[in-house]
Amino acid sequence: MGEYRPLAVVSLPRRRQNTAPDQQQWKKYKVLWEGKEALSVNDMAFTPTTPHAIAVAHATKVEVYGVPSQSLLKSYTRFKDVVRAIDFRRDGRLFVASDDSGLVQVIDANAKVPLRKMKGHHGSVRSVRFCRDNLHVMSGGDDGTLRVWDISATSPLTTLKAHTDFVRAIDIADTNPFLVGSGSYDGTVRVWDTRHSSKPAAEQGEGQEEPNDAAAASAADEEDDAATSKQCLFRLVHGHPVESVLFMPAGRVVASAGGPCVKLWDLSSGGRMIRQIDAHSKAITGIALLRVGDGEEPVLVTASLDQTVKIHSMESYTVRHTFATPDALSCLAVSPRGDAIAAGMPTGDWFVRRRLDADRLNAVKQEEMEASRDEESELTTTIGYERAQKRRRVVAGSARFFAPDAEAITVDLRNKRKDTGLDKLLKSFQYQKALDRVCKGENACQIAALIEELRQRGALEIALRGKDPTTIEPILNFIHRQIGKEPILFDxxxxxxxxxxxxxxxxxxxxxxxxxxxxxKIKQFLGFERKLNSFAYEMQGAMDVILSGMP
Incomplete structure (x- = not known):
């Protein structure tokens, strides 16, 4: 009787995927650094000056890490509540931070000293921005107000009753420093002209006693509402709680992110929505413009709770690349040079992806290859030692061990394969049980290998004979799933x-x-395949006629 050969499962050939040049460009963005904090990462921002460090706001502190050096540079801990938002001034000397207590602080980035502590919001402040003149700060809070602060004072210059729900996003146009956009959980985006300044907070009653006369209070509220409506240029209905607002470089288009979509609004045509981008399956938590290089069109970067960061073309509004992340994302930041993308997660994890040049990319690949060689060398050394130990034997009448000489015949029992349950069934000619067992799994290649083995043995009819509805259903499921797949599975x-x-x-x-x-279902699929093949033959005949008439 011949030796039994175990069932050989042949893997399907791997299809080569053609990578477009655009995808190759985005594949250069490698995870340079991964960090872990104790609590959720609420906001991240790159410093505007080179080298661009990354600031991470979490718990009651803000930490700045050097991206090239991958080390902690500075830590700011003078906060009494959870820090929610940060933003750097254009020169990088100051940054503004807000927390859950409603406090807005302007901090010296070098001395780590709070220069101003500005109070006025009632509740958490989730969005802050430095104005383009570097002298004013804007903040939006859970009290639904939008406030403009002078960094030389501690009281707001302007207070706008902006929204009816939490304000979650603020952005300022690059071309017009007085054009401000705000987004809220009331599902709207509002565009403001801050040149039409309303009354300062001190004149509106903050810090003063409430008027006793109800009529006077009502008149004051109406006057404030009139001033606010005068400053509001556009009210754009997004339809979902808005998490982020972004002005395009020209300042005529504003983007709003909320829910699973991004909407683009044309301000020059009265606030008309010109595009809706649906690329995520869950809420988008951050959007940013990434300027890849000089002369190239910037791309739109979005981060979402669906554990992805996506790159969108601003010309076709299609997804150009997707970066998968291990968890949902809570914030997003991009480097001013466009060579780095950072994102934080509610679990406290965060990462920085950085574009590597050709030399650095080759060096990383070389390091990976050397590490792989070291592991392989270590494994080979270990296996060689184990084999040598197995080949050592004891000579009768002698207590010493020795390795066999060149003429000795040795058998390496370590590589002997143990019979699996399927092989035992085949060796005992229990073909029906073998087929029923393998069809319960999801390994299509193993099922196809067993069917081919039964065909060669002439036992496929025996294995499929006398089936009942319970045992025939897994076989039909396999046929239905694989009838249109690879040729080996189709046969x-x-x-x-x-x-x-x-x-x-x-x-x-x-x-x-x-x-x-x-x-x-199998019949319908086969009918569709037959029609498709018939159409393909007709097209082939037509092409043959056309090509035969060409010189």
């Missing part, structure tokens, strides 16, 4: 279907509901 599925119907005539006489449903 196995088609031949199995022929034998199955021939060996189980009860299918025609006493049909089962589930079995009939699967057979109808």
């Amino acid at each position: 196995a599925a088609a031949h199995t279907l022929d034998v199955l119907l021939a060996e189980n005539e009860w299918i025609y006489r006493q049909p089962d509901e589930k079995v009939n449903a699967l057979l109808m």
